[in-house]
Amino acid sequence: VVVALDWTPNTNHVGIFAAASKGLYARAGLAVEVVSADDARYSGSYVGGDGAPEAGGEYTTPCKLCAGGGAHFAMNSPEGVVNWNLRGDAPGSRLVAVAALCSRNTSAIAARKGVVSRPRDLDGRRYASYAARFEGRIVQRLIQADGGKGEYEEVVSPMLGLWNTVLADRDELAPGEQTDATWVFTCWEGVDAEMRGDAGKLN
Secondary structure, three states, X not given: OEEEOOOOOOHHHHHHHHHHHOOHHHHOOOXXXXXXXXXXXXXXXXXXXXXXXXXXXXXXXXXXHHHOOOOXXXXXXXXXXXXXXXXXXXXXXXXXXXXXXXXXXXXXXEEEXXXXXXXXXXXXXXXXXXXXXXXXXXHHHHHHHOOOOOXXXXXXXXXXXXXXXXXXXXXXXXXXXXXXXXXXXXXXXXXHHHHOOOHHHEX
16 A cells, blocks of 8 residues: 655654554555655655656646555645646546545745735745645735735745745845745644744744
């Protein structure tokens, strides 16, 4: 059984790894392989590399791996499943959401302190995007609901590098790489920022 994660292993995935550690899969006669977001099968979307798509190209997602037969189960957001099933050109099978692993949302938009203090401040700013179909429109509506125009620059780059484009100082990045906000997992990037002493840079 192949399980495709939506990110590198973090506390959202504890149950999957705890079950393996306690021998629950073996007891049920299952051999379970967990595919992390830094696996080569995600090359071009999460990790970049030689297989990186051209701008606007097709990105490998957990849904795509699952629908194409590369995984039996995949972790993804509800909108990711909706997106896959609404695409008329989606290759592979339609997907069914079978379980919720978290009782509440564990993600948030983190923004550079002193630049963005509320959603409408993202107008005219640079947002580091995962290139998910609904992501940009969700951010746009969030800005508009706060009285802004919803006009911002959406910057797409390999996903596992997005976090650093917000945290790093401008002189640590190539010209034009710094961004002002991105969508993060609070139990992963949030903890990472605290451990690095960078939490004070963020709202």
